[in-house]
Amino acid sequence: EAGVAQSPRYKIIEKRQSVAFWCNPISGHATLYWYQQILGQGPKLLIQFQNNGVVDDSQLPKDRFSAERLKGVDSTLKIQPAKLEDSAVYLCASSLRPGQRSSAVFMNTEAFFGQGTRLTVV
C-alpha cells in the first residue's frame, strides 16, 4: 500500500517569496492534516480536512497561509509571503476518520505521515 506522498522534500526560498507544498494521502483516507514542525518541537496542527471540508484551521496564519483540498483527495499548502520564522518541516498526514467515542466501537485515529517538506527561508 502506498504511503502519504509529499513534494518537494526540500525547498529554500528568500523571505517574501511564495511557496507551495503538495500532499497525496493514502487512498480512501477521508481525513488529511497539515502540521508545522519547527526544529526541536512537536508537530503543530495547521489545518485538518474531512474530505474536502475544513474541520479546524484555528492555528493557520490566514494572512499568509492557505490550504485547499478541492476534490477531497490531494491537498496543497501555500505560504505567501514567507517569513524567516516559517522555516520548518511541513508534515502531511492522513487517517481513515477521526476517532470517535461511542457506546460500542472506537474508530482508529491512526495518522500516517509523509516524510515532510523541509522549508528554509533565508
Place this chain on the structure above:
Amino acid sequence: TQLLEQSPQFLSIQEGENLTVYCNSSSVFSSLQWYRQEPGEGPVLLVTVVTGGEVKKLKRLTFQFGDARKDSSLHITAAQPGDTGLYLCAGVYNAGNMLTFGGGTRLMVKP
C-alpha cells in the same frame, strides 16, 4: 487550543537503563497515541490507548493511560541504542476530533 505537555524534553541514558516519559494535559481526551519519529521522517504510531487506566505493552515498551484520561506515560525497560528518537504523544479531543501533539521527548541511548 488544548495543550499536551511532555516531560522530560531531553533524556540521555546508557544502554540497559529504564526510563519513563510523561504526557499531561488539563483536558480529557477521547484517545491518546504515542508516536516515534526519526530524523528526516514523519512520526510513526506506536500505540493508541482509549480506556482510562488502560495499560498496553509493546515488547519493552509499556504505555499507560491515566484513569481520568488526562495523562499518559511511556516506560521503556532495558533501553537499547535503537530506541533513540523523538517520542511524541498525541491526543484526540472534543467534537472536532483534532489530533494534537505534545512537544516531544528526545531520547538518546548510548551504547
